[in-house]
Amino acid sequence: MAPRKSASVSGRKTTAKPAKKDFTGGTIAEFDRDQELGAYREMLLIRRFEEKAGQLYGMGFIGGFCHLYIGQEAVVVGMQMALKEGDQVITGYRDHGHMLATGMTARGVMAELTGRRGGYSRGKGGSMHMFSKEKNFYGGHGIVGAQVSLGTGLAFANRYRGNDNVSLAYFGDGAANQGQVYESFNMAALWKLPCIYIIENNRYAMGTSVARASAGVDFSQRGSAIGIPGFQVDGMDVRAVKAAGDEAVEHCRSGKGPIILEMQTYRYRGHSMSDPAKYRSKDEVQKMRSEHDPIEQVRARLIEKGWASEDDLKAIDKDVRDIVADSADFAQSDPEPDVSELYTDILI
Amino acid sequence: MPIEILMPALSPTMEEGTLSKWLKKEGDKVSSGDVIAEIETDKATMEVEAVDEGVIGKLLIAAGTEAVKVNTAIAVLLQDGESADDIGSAKPAPKAEEAAPAAANAEEPAKQAAAPVPAAPKSETPADPAIPAGTEMVTMTVREALRDAMAEEMRANDDVFVMGEEVAEYQGAYKITQGLLQEFGARRVVDTPITEHGFAGVGVGAAMAGLRPIVEFMTFNFAMQAIDQIINSAAKTLYMSGGQMGAPIVFRGPNGAAARVAAQHSQDYAAWYSHIPGLKVVMPYTAADAKGLLKAAIRDPNPVIFLENEILYGHSFEVPKLDDFVLPIGKARIHKIGKDATIVSFGIGMTYAVKAADELAKLGIDVEIIDLRTIRPMDLPTVIESVKKTGRLVTVEEGYPQSSVGTEIATRVMQQAFDYLDAPILTIAGKDVPMPYAANLEKLALPNVGEVVEAVKTVCYK
Numbered sequence: 001m002a003p004r005k006s007a008s009v010s011g012r013k014t015t016a017k018p019a020k021k022d023f024t025g026g027t028i029a030e031f032d033r034d035q036e037l038g039a040y041r042e043m044l045l046i047r048r049f050e051e052k053a054g055q056l057y058g059m060g061f062i063g064g065f066c067h068l069y070i071g072q073e074a075v076v077v078g079m080q081m082a083l084k085e086g087d088q089v090i091t092g093y094r095d096h097g098h099m100l101a102t103g104m105t106a107r108g109v110m111a112e113l114t115g116r117r118g119g120y121s122r123g124k125g126g127s128m129h130m131f132s133k134e135k136n137f138y139g140g141h142g143i144v145g146a147q148v149s150l151g152t153g154l155a156f157a158n159r160y161r162g163n164d165n166v167s168l169a170y171f172g173d174g175a176a177n178q179g180q181v182y183e184s185f186n187m188a189a190l191w192k193l194p195c196i197y198i199i200e201n202n203r204y205a206m207g208t209s210v211a212r213a214s215a216g217v218d219f220s221q222r223g224s225a226i227g228i229p230g231f232q233v234d235g236m237d238v239r240a241v242k243a244a245g246d247e248a249v250e251h252c253r254s255g256k257g258p259i260i261l262e263m264q265t266y267r268y269r270g271h272s273m274s275d276p277a278k279y280r281s282k283d284e285v286q287k288m289r290s291e292h293d294p295i296e297q298v299r300a301r302l303i304e305k306g307w308a309s310e311d312d313l314k315a316i317d318k319d320v321r322d323i324v325a326d327s328a329d330f331a332q333s334d335p336e337p338d339v340s341e342l343y344t345d346i347l348i
Numbered sequence: 349m350p351i352e353i354l355m356p357a358l359s360p361t362m363e364e365g366t367l368s369k370w371l372k373k374e375g376d377k378v379s380s381g382d383v384i385a386e387i388e389t390d391k392a393t394m395e396v397e398a399v400d401e402g403v404i405g406k407l408l409i410a411a412g413t414e415a416v417k418v419n420t421a422i423a424v425l426l427q428d429g430e431s432a433d434d435i436g437s438a439k440p441a442p443k444a445e446e447a448a449p450a451a452a453n454a455e456e457p458a459k460q461a462a463a464p465v466p467a468a469p470k471s472e473t474p475a476d477p478a479i480p481a482g483t484e485m486v487t488m489t490v491r492e493a494l495r496d497a498m499a500e501e502m503r504a505n506d507d508v509f510v511m512g513e514e515v516a517e518y519q520g521a522y523k524i525t526q527g528l529l530q531e532f533g534a535r536r537v538v539d540t541p542i543t544e545h546g547f548a549g550v551g552v553g554a555a556m557a558g559l560r561p562i563v564e565f566m567t568f569n570f571a572m573q574a575i576d577q578i579i580n581s582a583a584k585t586l587y588m589s590g591g592q593m594g595a596p597i598v599f600r601g602p603n604g605a606a607a608r609v610a611a612q613h614s615q616d617y618a619a620w621y622s623h624i625p626g627l628k629v630v631m632p633y634t635a636a637d638a639k640g641l642l643k644a645a646i647r648d649p650n651p652v653i654f655l656e657n658e659i660l661y662g663h664s665f666e667v668p669k670l671d672d673f674v675l676p677i678g679k680a681r682i683h684k685i686g687k688d689a690t691i692v693s694f695g696i697g698m699t700y701a702v703k704a705a706d707e708l709a710k711l712g713i714d715v716e717i718i719d720l721r722t723i724r725p726m727d728l729p730t731v732i733e734s735v736k737k738t739g740r741l742v743t744v745e746e747g748y749p750q751s752s753v754g755t756e757i758a759t760r761v762m763q764q765a766f767d768y769l770d771a772p773i774l775t776i777a778g779k780d781v782p783m784p785y786a787a788n789l790e791k792l793a794l795p796n797v798g799e800v801v802e803a804v805k806t807v808c809y810k
Contacts, residue, residue, distance in 0.1 A: 048380070051381065051397075054399065059419055060357050090553075119590070121589050121590035121592070124587055125589060131585075131588070131592050133593050138556055140588075142580075143580050143581075146549060146576065146577060146580060146581055148549075150552055150577075150581060151553060152550050153555070157557035157559050160559060180545045180549055183546025186543065187547065274392075276392035278392075339465075343466060343469050345589075347650045348594060348649040348650055
């Protein structure tokens, strides 16, 4: 997507800089064979994992809420490719994809979904509340928008320590209307915190379309009044995400403060498992699936460039299915937490 | 082996549904994500998507069938190279015999109820450290004690920083952070915009990353805007992460009524925060406790709510002059030994208790005063030991009467020391009204010494 010209405000001086001009947005990263294959595999793992999670939910193994990431895979996979060791990730409740992308194991995540002791939170967190200190994944937060302030705090810690790590705070188009998001933007801009705000605009906040909830629908410009640059990204194309991630990371690491990336993406499944999806048409969903699917795009390129044969891709598919099947077996056979866990981890 | 497709549960409460429509027929090829059927629950019509790939070998449940139980096989999917002859050997996807533990449990409520609930663990809190004989005692205000505590901890640990409104250049709205900017610089003494929800979250995030923030609220009344971050993020993360990460953070600032600031600036949050597992709640009265407990709070790996009081800021007390005076969180202090009745209080409530004890002494009633100091975890053993001796208990606080700290103490003492009580426990609290502005009404809304004196006389039947 080409950057839009910033509108000129006639006769008035503004202190906030026009946000977009330094950024190209719309760039497509050139992937080599390994990158294409890596992205394909990572996205496929998330998709197959989520399909399996949906199935286990249907069988009663997973309880409560379960928000699937199917359709949005390119966002986390592309962004993760732009990071380095020590960079932190935090997100909301649609978090399984983020966890797998940061390298958390399918077993640990699936076992948490089923509430078993081998889960990342030992069965005490569930779908929406999972963490991995080792992988610098800070949750997994069930309160819409809370992770934006927390992610800003992670960035604060990086600046305080004087390291050059960045923090990625993911949130949706729905959370983008929460007040604390703007409180955080303001502090991050004021203190030049290395925070990348990634708005995953999947067009629907639960069942409310963007247009019905947001007076301004260009989320990349939500920080423009306080000088936070931002641009829109084709969140269905992992190469576009990676290119945007590279630009954003470079901006933050070099001490220029926060940046906003609006990832234009789409979730195929309902908001949660019990969503009948009456707020959008089947055609709309089908069109996204058939024309913009992030995994099919990579698959088509791999075949077209001769970088992988159908058999190669089948082998990857089998490998991924095996990992997912293994995680599902583990998540069903692993015992529930010991009853003594009821009273552990409340205070240190 | 062919795969059985099972009737899915589409909400946490669904047990059965109507298979309203098949969108695939026998012989159709399906891939992951294809919609194969529609089912109707009590709430909505939902689509069933295929997870596995294959060819529909057989539809086991006819369209229109009602009350199909969750996990019933509804179709058989054939894999590459399989034919209808293989249907008999179908394997449920995945293991059906282990399916739906939740449903199985629901049928055995008696068994579930019988499962023993583990007892809440008891923790031992060490006593206050002994103060060496000959230690010089210095008279200082609570304000100075709090500042010294922060300064000492900031000198000792570079991860400790203070953030809040007006903490730096203004030197603190109530001058608690006076001089800190000059000593530690703007990196560690951080003025925030007026943005309580946001900076509370930023503080918690920094704590999750391993720093040791002290977040000052100009008053705890403003922390209502931030209470989600305090409770949902700070207090619960350790549990939700299975112990992987928590929030070593101190939220501090003046709490409760000051003078003539009316309803929105005069609330006592002791009972509110004391309700929350995962928080520690400290509310000191003396300068020595303020210093020793704030130092402990800053070192504590858990989120600590540190409730100060604007009126007490200017009160002076003796503080031992020691290099590192730290007190244990969770330990009450016997402020005055007595034998006839026990008064339990904390924070500014202590001012009423102390004055009432003087009045009562004139009447020949010798009260024991316990300063709780920490509201959570609550040092109930010290209270009960005292009640065993006196047989009578009065609690004093400024907060609202319903669900107050006093009612909590009364409940637990009644449960754990009923046989030692010689009179019903009386709880003195603020009145059940928003704080009025008018001077005469404000006075009426707060507890007073006379009420405490009368309550003690009542429990002593005098």
